[in-house]
Amino acid sequence: xxxxxFDRRIATGLDRGEAFTFxxxxxxxxxxxxxxxxxxxxxxxxRKFRETLKRDMPRGLYCGMGxxxxxxxxxxxxxxxxACMTVAEPGMKVETQHxxxxxxxxxxxxxxxx
Amino acid sequence: xxxxxxxxxxxxxxxxxxxxxxxxxxxxxxxxxxxxxxVVLLDKGSPWGDSSGANAGTLSLQVKRTEMFEMGSTSIGLxxxxxxxxxxxxxFHQPGxxxxxxxxxxxxxxxEYGAEQEAVGFEFEWLEGNQLHDLAPWLGPEVRAATFCAxxxxxxxxxxxxxxxxxxxxxxxxxxxxxxxxxxRTAKGGYRLSIGRRSLECEYLAxxxxxxxxxxxxxxxxxxxxWVDCNMLTVTEPAPRIMDKVVTHIGGIMxxxxxxxxxxLIGGGWQGRGKxxxxxxxxxxxxxxxxxxxxxxxxxxxxxxxxxxxWAGYEAVTIDALPLLGRLPGLENAYVxxxxxxxxxxxxxxxxxxxxxxxxxxxGLDISRFDPARFPQ
Amino acid sequence: MNQADLAIVGAGxxxxxxxxxxxxxxxxxxxxxxxxxxxxxxxxxxxKQFRKTRKTVYDxxxxxxxxxxxxxHHPNVTYLPNATVWENPDPGILAFAAGERSGRIEAKAIxxxxxxxxxxxxxxxxxxPGVVTAGGLQNLVKGARVVPGERAVVAGNGxxxxxxxxxxxxxxxxVAAVAEAAPATARLWRNLPRxxxxxxxxxxxxxxxxxxxxxxxxxxxxxxxxxxxxxxxLEEVVLAPIDTRGRLDRTKARTVACDTLVAxxxxxxxxxxxxxxxxxxxxxxxxxxxxxxxSDDLETSIPGIFAAGDGAxxxxxxxxxxxxxxxxxxIARNLGALDERTAAIQAAPLRSRLERFRxxxxxxxxxxxxxxxxxxxxxxxxxxCRCEDVSLGEIRAREAQGxxxxxxxxxxxxxxxxxxxxxxxxxxxxxxxxxxxGIAVEQVAVPRGRPxxxxxxxxxxxxxxxxxxxxxxxxxxPRGEEVI
Numbered sequence: 001x002x003x004x005x006f007d008r009r010i011a012t013g014l015d016r017g018e019a020f021t022f023x024x025x026x027x028x029x030x031x032x033x034x035x036x037x038x039x040x041x042x043x044x045x046x047r048k049f050r051e052t053l054k055r056d057m058p059r060g061l062y063c064g065m066g067x068x069x070x071x072x073x074x075x076x077x078x079x080x081x082x083a084c085m086t087v088a089e090p091g092m093k094v095e096t097q098h099x100x101x102x103x104x105x106x107x108x109x110x111x112x113x114x
Numbered sequence: 115x116x117x118x119x120x121x122x123x124x125x126x127x128x129x130x131x132x133x134x135x136x137x138x139x140x141x142x143x144x145x146x147x148x149x150x151x152x153v154v155l156l157d158k159g160s161p162w163g164d165s166s167g168a169n170a171g172t173l174s175l176q177v178k179r180t181e182m183f184e185m186g187s188t189s190i191g192l193x194x195x196x197x198x199x200x201x202x203x204x205x206f207h208q209p210g211x212x213x214x215x216x217x218x219x220x221x222x223x224x225x226e227y228g229a230e231q232e233a234v235g236f237e238f239e240w241l242e243g244n245q246l247h248d249l250a251p252w253l254g255p256e257v258r259a260a261t262f263c264a265x266x267x268x269x270x271x272x273x274x275x276x277x278x279x280x281x282x283x284x285x286x287x288x289x290x291x292x293x294x295x296x297x298x299r300t301a302k303g304g305y306r307l308s309i310g311r312r313s314l315e316c317e318y319l320a321x322x323x324x325x326x327x328x329x330x331x332x333x334x335x336x337x338x339x340x341w342v343d344c345n346m347l348t349v350t351e352p353a354p355r356i357m358d359k360v361v362t363h364i365g366g367i368m369x370x371x372x373x374x375x376x377x378x379l380i381g382g383g384w385q386g387r388g389k390x391x392x393x394x395x396x397x398x399x400x401x402x403x404x405x406x407x408x409x410x411x412x413x414x415x416x417x418x419x420x421x422x423x424x425w426a427g428y429e430a431v432t433i434d435a436l437p438l439l440g441r442l443p444g445l446e447n448a449y450v451x452x453x454x455x456x457x458x459x460x461x462x463x464x465x466x467x468x469x470x471x472x473x474x475x476x477x478g479l480d481i482s483r484f485d486p487a488r489f490p491q
Numbered sequence: 492m493n494q495a496d497l498a499i500v501g502a503g504x505x506x507x508x509x510x511x512x513x514x515x516x517x518x519x520x521x522x523x524x525x526x527x528x529x530x531x532x533x534x535x536x537x538x539k540q541f542r543k544t545r546k547t548v549y550d551x552x553x554x555x556x557x558x559x560x561x562x563x564h565h566p567n568v569t570y571l572p573n574a575t576v577w578e579n580p581d582p583g584i585l586a587f588a589a590g591e592r593s594g595r596i597e598a599k600a601i602x603x604x605x606x607x608x609x610x611x612x613x614x615x616x617x618x619x620p621g622v623v624t625a626g627g628l629q630n631l632v633k634g635a636r637v638v639p640g641e642r643a644v645v646a647g648n649g650x651x652x653x654x655x656x657x658x659x660x661x662x663x664x665x666v667a668a669v670a671e672a673a674p675a676t677a678r679l680w681r682n683l684p685r686x687x688x689x690x691x692x693x694x695x696x697x698x699x700x701x702x703x704x705x706x707x708x709x710x711x712x713x714x715x716x717x718x719x720x721x722x723x724x725l726e727e728v729v730l731a732p733i734d735t736r737g738r739l740d741r742t743k744a745r746t747v748a749c750d751t752l753v754a755x756x757x758x759x760x761x762x763x764x765x766x767x768x769x770x771x772x773x774x775x776x777x778x779x780x781x782x783x784x785x786s787d788d789l790e791t792s793i794p795g796i797f798a799a800g801d802g803a804x805x806x807x808x809x810x811x812x813x814x815x816x817x818x819x820x821x822i823a824r825n826l827g828a829l830d831e832r833t834a835a836i837q838a839a840p841l842r843s844r845l846e847r848f849r850x851x852x853x854x855x856x857x858x859x860x861x862x863x864x865x866x867x868x869x870x871x872x873x874x875x876c877r878c879e880d881v882s883l884g885e886i887r888a889r890e891a892q893g894x895x896x897x898x899x900x901x902x903x904x905x906x907x908x909x910x911x912x913x914x915x916x917x918x919x920x921x922x923x924x925x926x927x928x929g930i931a932v933e934q935v936a937v938p939r940g941r942p943x944x945x946x947x948x949x950x951x952x953x954x955x956x957x958x959x960x961x962x963x964x965x966x967x968x969p970r971g972e973e974v975i
Contacts, residue, residue: 008641009637010632010637013543013545013547014544014547015543015544016541017540032538032540033540034537034538034539034540039634039635039637042639043637047620048620049620053375054880057618057874059618059620059877061620062622063609063626063915064623064626064627065608065626066525066526067608067761067911067915068608068911078418084630085527087527100354100355101354103355104418106251106252106356107252107354107415160896276889276892276894280892280893283893339973340974341970341971344971352909365962367962367963375905383966391972399586399942400957403955403957404960406952406953410953417948417950418948420910421947421948422909423941423942430974431967431969432969433969435967
């Protein structure tokens with residue numbers, strides 16, 4: 001089953017407004033104004049948000065309240081943004097965070113510092 | 115950071131007693147044990163539990179006084195050798211260091227200082243303008259000049275502590291925690307140390323107890339004048355690479371480095387709120403923000419990082435900023451290593467000196483300027 | 492510097508009800524909150540942009556919530572969302588980060604109302620995507636009306652499991668099992684008189700059970716999750732019964748296929764602010780572990796600093812609301828905004844209500860008291876520190892080298908040094924050491940909290956207008972005191 005085929009939003013009694021999309025690792029994900037990145041991803045069955053630095057372990061939403069930092073992702077190029085605390089925006093670029101995530105532009109190109 | 119704490123009682127006697135489980139004491143003990151000697155290391159709490167575990171880990175030759183170059187170079191060599199020759203991972207890295215200047219005044223001072231350093235044979239590169247910013251594009255626009263020293267680096271206090279304790283034990287050192295030396299006196303053939311209600315007799319005594327060395331030496335009738343700073347340290351969340359050199363500052367006190375795990379450590383010796391006499395050490399929130407702010411001006415990507423924690427640790431220093439290193443005045447077979455500015459950096463070299471003095475009665479390094487007898491008794 | 496009569500940390504049920512009472516009494520109140528919207532976890536709101544087309548079961552708290560939310564619009568209240576209080580630099584002063592509004596505030600009284608978060612209990616596979624806390628599930632449902640999967644298992648301990656199961660059922664998810672570690676049902680009758688001190692809550696529980704029964708969802712007491720399995724995401728969980736002596740019986744384990752595991756092992760008060768402030772603490776395992784010592788007026792050991800709600804000992808939303816009102820009342824009295832008589836009249840019904848809920852809480856604690864060793868589920872491969880990826884095996888290896896105290900384990904493994912600042916692992920480490928050494932958890936010395944109380948972005952810190960620093964003329968020379 002393709003994971004974008006379903007929607008785990010509860011429909012009852014709610015008008016979420018105008019849907020928009022952002023991208024998750026290049027694929028379009030539907031979201032509604034005010035929704036967190038984590039909620040939108042999970043609504044579409046996307047649950048693996050990052051891989052850890054030390055062991056490459058998959059992680060996703062855990063505490064859901066900003067305390068545990070398990071749901072950190074790369075959002076619009078910035079590493080370690082909590083998906084559970086970040087409101088989705090149209091056109092936002094959300095990516096799985098691998099390890100520490102990407103460096104800012106001014107960072108050393110070699111990445112060789114040790 | 116307190117480290118090992120396996121419960122053990124001190125023995126009644128040993129050949130060599132080393133007091134203090136920081137970098138100087140552990141190095142002394144390790145080198146002596148590797149030479150086959152019988153060593154007991156006593157720590158008042160947990161080894162590595164004080165300054166050595168709480169400092170920034172900076173190994174920077176170019177921030178040291180010129181009198182310290184030989185000791186500083188020797189120490190960096192030993193920091194490297196722990197991993198390569200002794201199988202002890204201390205988290206040593208040598209990316210080179212930049213000592214930066216922002217104002218005209220600072221640039222002039224950096225030049226003046228550089229000339230003094232060159233005079234003692236120190237090698238560095240002068241960088242300014244585009245040349246500097248091409249090498250380090252992550253430096254802020256206000257940084258106008260820097261000296262680059264390829265020998266500068268850092269060791270990780272977190273990695274080094276457990277490794278050195280385990281390494282010392284493996285080499286045969288008996289590492290004893292919770293063994294505060296409350297007094298010492300001369301005894302037949304050596305010294306008798308009071309450790310609470312117990313005592314320990316030894317032939318040789320090496321004191322490497324930072325600010326606590328003063329009190330121990332005093333019980334032997336020796337004056338070791340020391341002052342204790344309360345330095346603040348800050349570590350950020352682990353972040354992608356934002357810098358690749360160790361940075362120090364010619365004007366404002368500051369050190370910056372990004373570890374392999376991505377955390378950035380901000381230090382430099384900004385004073386927290388603390389009194390050694392009361393064993394208090396807290397951050398001073400105003401000076402702390404200034405410290406972090408200076409770091410962010412030098413490496414602006416820091417502004418996007420979150421601070422994870424901040425703390426303060428002691429650094430014992432003499433009034434002339436040179437260490438107390440050598441034989442205790444008027445005593446045989448009793449030595450001290452304490453009070454070096456940048457004592458973490460200097461620890462292995464000082465340990466080497468003490469071990470050589472004990473093993474051979476002399477050392478190849480020039481320690482005449484560090485003689486504890488230079489201060490009036 | 493900003494000035495206030497009362498600074499409140501946390502805009503949940505406690506903070507908002509205190510703010511309302513204090514503001515109405517005339518105090519200038521500042522409320523700081525980590526979240527974008529007020530309400531905390533219990534009254535977590537849907538995005539402002541969502542429009543309700545009709546009332547649903549989720550709106551049953553609408554009335555209470557709406558009244559609470561008026562607090563942030565009260566003319567005497569300054570409300571700062573997305574704000575992190577990170578330090579208590581001097582007595583009576585809080586430093587906070589809130590983007591461009593970052594700064595410091597001097598307050599005559601401070602109320603800590605930081606709530607609680609899920610107690611972390613490591614078991615094999617608990618880091619897999621698809622495993623969420625009970626609080627996490629509740630927030631998804633309350634804050635977005637989203638459920639994390641189609642087929643869920645709910646496991647852990649405490650009444651929140653019933654709420655979670657009911658929410659999943661209402662959302663149309665299949666709940667394959669609800670595993671409650673304590674023999675709760677068997678203890679119910681004995682404790683009914685106490686529980687009936689709060690009939691409104693008992694009624695809720697009965698409703699949840701009714702919903703579960705109707706959906707054919709089994710509620711097994713004396714059973715716990717022992718493993719979560721899957722490659723990149725959760726695929727199945729293993730549940731095992733706990734025998735009458737409180738021991739796990741792995742021989743009778745069963746495997747249940749599911750894509751979601753809601754693990755709720757109870758809550759821990761958020762105590763970082765008290766640690767920073769230096770409040771005297773006490774330990775009560777039934778109420779979430781460490782919490783501040785408080786007077787009858789909810790004042791901590793530091794005069795002028797108050798603590799209320801779940802963050803001062805787990806009690807639930809009713810406690811939080813009453814304690815918030817009581818704190819607001821006594822603070823208004825202490826600061827002269829309410830006279831003794833009015834304050835006493837206002838406080839009396841709150842105190843008696845609190846007394847009633849205390850009795851109820853004792854009943855609840857007796858029903859749900861879990862067997863003491865049931866949380867020892869981690870194996871050598873289990874991650875015990877999620878931020879730094881530290882496994883139990885790594886801890887044991889360090890222990891074998893003599894690194895045995897919490898301090899030494901922290902220093903040698905990096906456990907508790909990550910972004911969660913130990914919230915998600917220090918309770919585990921303390922429990923591990925207690926079990927290893929055969930001592931009580933509260934006797935285990937753990938590393939104290941360091942500033943900042945929560946992670947704070949350096950850019951935010953620099954928003955403050957600070958005096959220029961003074962550099963030493965010679966950085967080599969000592970700056971501290973002479974050793975005598």
